[in-house]
Amino acid sequence: MKTEVAVSAMHHIEEVAEQMKLLGDKNRLMMLALLKEREWCVCEFVEIFDISQPGISQHMRKLKSHRIVKEERRGQWVYYSLNIEDKPHIQAVLRHLPGREELLRNFDKIVCCNQSESAISAP
Amino acid sequence: MKTEVAVSAMHHIEEVAEQMKLLGDKNRLMMLALLKEREWCVCEFVEIFDISQPGISQHMRKLKSHRIVKEERRGQWVYYSLNIEDKPHIQAVLRHLPGREELLRNFDKIVCCNQSESAISAP
DNA sequence: TTTAGATATAAGTATATTCTTATATTAAAC
DNA sequence: GTTTAATATAAGAATATACTTATATCTAAA
Numbered sequence: 001m002k003t004e005v006a007v008s009a010m011h012h013i014e015e016v017a018e019q020m021k022l023l024g025d026k027n028r029l030m031m032l033a034l035l036k037e038r039e040w041c042v043c044e045f046v047e048i049f050d051i052s053q054p055g056i057s058q059h060m061r062k063l064k065s066h067r068i069v070k071e072e073r074r075g076q077w078v079y080y081s082l083n084i085e086d087k088p089h090i091q092a093v094l095r096h097l098p099g100r101e102e103l104l105r106n107f108d109k110i111v112c113c114n115q116s117e118s119a120i121s122a123p
Numbered sequence: 124m125k126t127e128v129a130v131s132a133m134h135h136i137e138e139v140a141e142q143m144k145l146l147g148d149k150n151r152l153m154m155l156a157l158l159k160e161r162e163w164c165v166c167e168f169v170e171i172f173d174i175s176q177p178g179i180s181q182h183m184r185k186l187k188s189h190r191i192v193k194e195e196r197r198g199q200w201v202y203y204s205l206n207i208e209d210k211p212h213i214q215a216v217l218r219h220l221p222g223r224e225e226l227l228r229n230f231d232k233i234v235c236c237n238q239s240e241s242a243i244s245a246p
Numbered sequence: 247t248t249t250a251g252a253t254a255t256a257a258g259t260a261t262a263t264t265c266t267t268a269t270a271t272t273a274a275a276c
Numbered sequence: 277g278t279t280t281a282a283t284a285t286a287a288g289a290a291t292a293t294a295c296t297t298a299t300a301t302c303t304a305a306a
Contacts, residue, residue: 009221009225009226009228010149010153010226012220012221013149013152013153013156013220013221013226014149016146016152016216016219016220017146017147017148017149017151017152018147020143020144020146020147020152020216021143021144021147021148021263022147023139023140023143023147024140024141024143024144024145024146024147025140025144025263025264026133026136026137026140027264028140029136029139029140029143030133030136033136041282041283042282042283042284043281043282043283046282046283051264051265051266052265052266052267053282053283053284054265054266054267054268054283054284054285054286055264055265055266056283057283057284057285058264058265058284058285059264061284061285073272073273073283075273075274075282076272076273076274076281076282076283077273077282077283078282078283078284088215088219089215089216089218089219092211092212092215092216093139093143093212093215093216095212096139096211096212097135097136097139098132098135098136102132103132103133103136105132112282113282144293148293148294150294164252165252165253165254166251166252166253169252169253174294174295174296175295175296175297176252176253176254177253177254177255177256177295177296177297177298178294178295178296179253180253180254180255181254181255181294181295182294183253184254184255196253196302196303198252198303198304199251199252199253199302199303199304200252200253200303201252201253201254235252236252
């Protein structure tokens with residue numbers, strides 16, 4: 001019924017569907033929206049989101065396993081950043097999301113991982 | 124912690140997340156990929172997909188309830204078409220998906236709802 | 247006005263998802 | 277080395293999701 005070519009087209013559809021499923025969670029989608037502007041460390045997300053540290057960690061693991069983010073360990077801290085140069089459909093979705101300034105307008109400060117940029121300033 | 128503006132930004136994120144969740148199923152995503160090119164009736168999808176008629180119907184209901192497709196009844200048949208003029212992020216995702224020709228290259232024919240265009244011809 | 251075809255809804259089930267708490271790992275500081 | 281902070285993994289629970297079969301609704305035609 002469906003052979004070679006259609007199968008590969010189906011595989012593409014399935015891969016994109018998996019990626020869309022990852023964008024289909026409000027917490028993960030907000031993480032990605034924040035990651036548009038800069039890398040973030042786990043401890044920052046723990047302060048911003050209303051979920052536990054293991055919850056954050058599990059979300060990032062999912063995103064990493066699908067190569068949507070990459071991680072970089074620096075000392076005790078692990079920083080995540082976007083990894084979507086080769087995924088224009090994901091880029092397009094993120095482009096239409098609000099960024100850090102709008103999302104965190106009323107969020108006071110990040111007090112963990114003492115990096116200088118960690119204070120979220122409302123310009 | 125998060126007030127007015129941030130709340131509305133959050134609502135936007137939540138809405139997009141719900142939409143992405145709908146694109147996060149391989150069957151629905153393929154339905155949307157097919158709908159890029161023309162409207163399809165339920166009976167056609169029943170022949171193309173490996174799920175039951177109620178399964179198709181439930182997928183379309185979800186897509187319709189989020190205004191991603193619209194339906195039009197003509198006689199016994201119900202035709203669905205895209206309704207995403209105001210949803211550029213969804214447009215962008217669909218733009219990167221294979222179309223009917225590639226997806227159904229090895230699919231013989233649609234034998235239901237006897238509309239003239241129903242035979243899927245491999246050019 | 248009965249019958250047949252197309253679609254929708256209801257109810258139930260198996261699986262997936264997203265959290266949680268408890269515990270393990272890793273790296274720095276003492 | 278021991279302690280402390282940051283992150284990851286494991287296990288389990290509550291809920292959501294995507295199917296199924298059975299049945300209802302709606303339309304056209306006989």
